[in-house]
Amino acid sequence: MKAEAAARAFWPLWVAFALTLALWLSGWRGPWVFYLLGAGVLAMLGALVLGLRRYRAPTTAAVIARLDRAIPNQPLAALLDAQATGLNDPAAQALWRAHLRRMIAAAGGAKAGWPQFDLAGRDRLGLRHLALVALVGAAIFGQRGGPVVTPDLPGFSGTDYPLASWEGWATPPTFTGLPTLYLGDQPEGAMDLPEGTRIQLNLYDAAGTLSVEQTVSAPQDPQAPEQIFTVAQDGSLIINGAPGAEWDIGMLPDQPPEITLLDERTADADGRFQWPFTAFDDYAITGGHVTISLDLDKVERLYGLAAAPSATDPVVLDLPLPFTGARREITGDVTDTLSQHVFAGLPVTVQAEVVDAAGQVGRSAMIEMTLPGKRFFQPVARAIAEQRRDLLWSVDNQPRVLGLLRAIYFQPETLITNRNTQLRLSYAIRMMTRDTVDVPEVAQLLWEIAIQFEEGALSDARERLRRAQERLDEAMRSGASAAEIQELMDELRAATEAYLDMLAENMVPGESTLDQPPRDQGEQQTVTQDQIQALMDRIQELMNEGRMAEAAQLMEQLNELLENLQMQEGEGGESRDGEGQGGAMQDLQDTLRNQQQLSDETFRQMQEEFGRNRGQQGQQPTPDEGTDQSPDEGADEGANEGGQGQPGDNPDMQGQGGGADPDQPSEGGTGGPGAGDPQDGPDLGGAQRALRDQLETLRDALPEVEGESADRAAEALDRAEGAMENAERAIEQGNLPEAIDQQGAALDALREGMQAMREAINQQQQGESGEYRQGEDNPSASAPQRNDPLGRGGGAGGPQGERENAVPENGQRRADDILNELRRRAGERERAEEELDYLRRLLEE
Template sequence: MNADGEQTDPMVPDAVSEETARELRRLGWKLALARAALAWERLWPALWPAAGIGGAFLALALFDLLPGLPIWLHGGILALFAGALATALWRGARALALPGISAGQRRIENTTGLVHRPLTLLRDRLASGTDDPAARDLWRLHRLRTIEKIRGLRIGFPSPGLARRDPLALRGLLIVILVIGMTIAWGDGANRIARALAPGVGGVVKGPAVVDIWITPPAYTGIAPIFLTAGKERRNKGTPAPLLASAGGIAAVAVIKGPIAIPEGSTVLAQLSGGWGTPQIVIGTKETEFKPVAEGTFKLTATIDMAPNVKQIRVIQAGREIGAWPVFLVADQPPVVSFGEAPGGSARGALRIDLEGSDDYGFAEAKLIIRRARMGGEEVKEEIPGLTKPPADEGKKDNGAKAARTAAMLAKLNVVKILELPLPGANIKDLKETSYHDLTAHPWAGLEVQVQVVAKDAAGQHGVSDSVTITLPERRFRHPVARALVLLRKRLARDPESRDEVWEALANLGTIPGAYDGDTVVFLSIQIMARTLAGDHGFDAIADVQEMLWETALWLEDGKLSQAERRLREIQKKLMEALKNKAGNAEIQKLMRELERAMAQFMREMMKGLKNLPNWARPFDPNSRSMSAQDLQRMLDRARELALTGNLDAARQLLSMLREMLENLRSGRFAMGRGRGQGQSKAWRMLQELQDMMRRQQELMDQSHRQSRQGMGQRPSTKEGARQQGDLKKQLQDLLRRFGEMMGKVPKSLGDAELAMREALEALRKSRPGEAVGPQGKALENLRRGLGQMAQQFMRRFGRGRGRGRGRGMFGRRPGHIPFAYDPLGRQLPNAGMTSADDVDIPDETETQRAWEILQELRRRAGEVGRPDLEMDYLERLLRRF
């Protein structure tokens, strides 16, 4: 035995035995490879039928052909393939026989070309002659020669001999088909194989899993829906970028890069088709399963609530991620609101509220909360005619029952007052609005109150301003009896237990009818109020008497004007609410007509009052107001046109301007004429004169344009146009002289207008109307600019005066505003905004006319019979808002 534990041949020297052992060890691994090659040559021919059958089925599955077949045929094919595969495997297993050691030796010997089986000799022993030294030497020499011969053994490659069994080389064709199938089914191979193995499951669903997600922010945000998609990598290389859909949802208008900003409260609508298994959507850490809606189609609807851990939206199916998108949620911020200026009153006693604020998505509503600053105890500083003063010590008596009754009555009389504040439009983000509120009829007028603004956005969040203590504006009455009645009303508001004193005062007033010119209405009202207070001690009686006191005072002071004013304000409020709530066109037009009638009635009553005033109290000749009435009517007509074309926000803003102008007319009825002097009347006439010049310049420019088109190839007569242009230039020069004498500095724009008129005049004198159009247009534009500059200079000169307008000057406005917001052509004047709500652009007349023409065309097409249903649906959606 040698060092490796092998039995040595005693007849062979040790050196030969050691070399034989090493050669046998070297032969062992080659013998194993030879046996494996023989096994493959026997196994592959036996299994080739089964492999061909399996490859054919795999090709059908990768091409996704089986799911489209009827269930019975699909199942039959599956059964056929299964039976054929089982038969082929059984027959191959029977024919399979593993090769032994001798077979491996024979393969090596045959492959290497050895004869006489030398590999067997290495394990042979000398059978006889072991005692003969010569025999042993010969045996040793033979083995050495054999070892030397087998040093270059070869195994050779397996050769199963399939070419004899497959002379048409179908195996190569099958391999090519499988490669093509794997290429087509790349990324979806497992799903296709699963559908091929399950008849009736994949009959409808084809292709890879595809998910589409629509994220719709809340409507109040005004943000377009966001469209996400994934699972279409075969057609779109890489992960598709999220898209920001158009407002109509028809096409994408932008590609979002980076994390997607999603407002809280957004709605998620997801739909997935294809794939295998029920998918889930993961928003942050919240996982929600899709619901099946059809074979292979799933749907999900969810709401994205605010959470700190929402940083990604993922869709998962059968453990596989279909798509993932980085997101971050945007929380809705509460609105911020404040008073732009301290609340104050106009000359007519209307409460002016300057509101400022901001919100991320816009305001939904704003309310003014008014509370009594103190409950009783205020002193009446003015002496009331006919009121008997109580003894000095009477007010000091301690009467617990009376105090309790007074407190209860004050609580009823002093319920918190809530006013709806108008907004310039829907979803205004930056709010800057001025509104007027007539609270002179409220019992608190003239008393200290606390006012506070509460704003709400569309998400329901509230913002609150600081509380401000003011004296609620009250109207100043000129008639002594009207003044006395208002003071009695205020006395009842302060102390309901003073009803006896008020009754006594009313009774005394009833005995002196000469104080109110024997007016029967006033006399009967005083008698009714006195009897009511004397006979009814309830709370309702005090409220009724307070209302009658106010109505009687208004009748004494204004007659029918107060009724017209109240009616005008009521209709204004209704119309603004209708525009805010997007009411129907018929309702808006009805309110427009009512507003027109109420405004005309108010103007008539106001003009009657102006004519009855003494000369010193008139702000100017009443006839000079005709231009203002035309401006008001023109603004109302523009608002009606805007509402007809569906531009409700612009109509609402224009009506807000109109409302402010009417308030200034009310305020200016007396304030403009008190101690203002003749300078302001001159300024007003200059502004009106300049407006008239703008109108005439526009007419001349239109005339020159017509003449240039009609006189092609000949010289038209422009003598009359030149004369009119010359007169207009002289009128402007005279206006500049008077303005310079009055104000010292002439606006540069008006000087440029005069130069442009001179150029136009020269062209007209040469019978060249076409060359005059350009300078005339420049002159018109400079006149418009100059009108704004003139108004601003007048504001600086006359803007500070007496009265209760908080320094708003002769026109009752802040510096920088002028009485006419539009020139005679309907265009807005520069720096002449009538309101501070600049978030809505008011279209000019050209844009309005174009919108009206488009609307009429849409209505015409919608009325035509025979148009496709799709087009009719589209037209109906466009017309729905009108």
């Protein structure tokens, strides 16, 4: 405890003493050293005085308490106690003596333990440790302390040892990955160093006895204290003097990298190619690319390629290099698609190039090939893609490309079937008629249009199946590669599976086969999905064997089989009213058909009157003489101005003049809308009035049903009857465009009413079922089942058959029909020029 008290009181004295002694042992010289030593002595005196004032010797009580803390029951303190009671009681005295004996025995094991200086709280800066380190260091390494403390160490015994008089390092280039060599450790003789190795020599020779001779680089001052040079050739390195050294240095040259494009090059039908390559360098490859250049001499300069190309800049593709790891030897694939580039499908030359860290370049052999591109099997898609390439090839091809696009646009019957594609093609034509044509933007739009033609509406299973059949058939005829045919065959399998899944969703529970009638329409034949799969397997087997003719025959059988599969209402959908319901619904379909024919005839008559009016205006010498205008002419001009009578802007009009037979009488007893001499003009108003009366009569004959669907059917038929009345009034007033609009509204309302009525009838029937049948008539209909103007099954067939063939957007379909008819008539060159101009303006708007 006295040591603890002394340490706590005199630790500053220790710090001052240790620092002062360390300063003296270091052997530093100078006037400031004596000042520091004097300050140290004063600090020691001050610390001594402060320590004497702080020192407190431990008391007896503190010693006893310290010892008792380590012993149970505090025996030392108990020995100092005196008996307080029972001084005259022998028993109490005996008990007290026994207690003292036990305490004496316990106190015999008392120990003070190690001192606990507890200086951390007083010396928060750790000055005592700093002073100790300084004292030890000065005692070992100081000028005064060294010979005393370590008299036997080399350098302190008075014996002189020779020191190194030169140092040298050889540092290879970083990209080699080789370590730096210390020349003092390298044995003399032959030594190989990579090209570009940096050699550094430091000469510690004030007397000038050392010199350097080297022939691996440009000569330098042989006695310069520091010499730095780079290995550029084979040679020698000699250090003259004591100690000297000599090496014969062989330079390891950095070889240029090598790259090879392998022959296993592949490409798929979408134009994505894969070109394998191998590259090698003695150290590391830092970059590389593939250059694709147009081989203009091999291009067949025909049609759009006859013009001088606008740009023939090569295409540069970066080589894929590993991010980590060694790059001495690299094996990889150049994978990309250049289907949208103007070089696609043209002769090109391909050359790969790699660079190493030293900047050396290695090139592969030049390869001549046809640059892979997406293969278009649909003829219109292929034509548009070709015109797009011609436009990118040269802007001089713009008139030629514009003419072909217009030819496609004005012949939509067999070329265009998608409304969105029509609009985009129209927009592309307008873009190309501008004063300044943005060629990249037009090319991108044409590419998207070509893709739409090629792929079509793949979301619909039936359309997807048809597209897959057409693409595979075209590939077989055009001699596509085995890989492309395999890819298209897989696409056909997927499309067939999706189509069969769609049919299976509506099959009767428990059915697992598809029914097909024989050619004589007799009893049904059962076709399983396994049989369809086996037929496709046989087709693929024949194609793999090269027997394309036999494969084409089986392909026709498969197409016919899948085309004839259709969804019809089973016997469970038979009406309890039997022939009454089927006959009423059939009559309602006949009314719809007659209304469509009447709408076609109204549109035809409007065009004829417009042609006559245009001819009369062409004979008038001045515009002032033609100020009097008939109602029909005003209506026609309103159509031309984009008013409500404009056919192209009315999405509810369906069926042009070519879609109906004006001489066919209606089945409702009203007479066909086209009856009469076309020169005199048919009685359109009377025909419309007869159809309205027929609809009113049929409404009384419809089956009595209840429910929400029945209410919707009644409301739709009310709208149809009102639209017919409005159309009749417009015809009587001579406003044929307004009449066409109202007739279109009547057609839409009739379709909606028929659909709602079928739903209401089927909701009242129990045990509905649907089957996949081929050519079987609906047993619930009294008359042979016929299709309505939209191609849907008539009669009381349930919603399954209707759901298969119905068009979801009637207005969109009608607008498409009108546009198709306008384009067809605009393409008939025998029409009057005025009428052709009018039709073109309608199409452009």
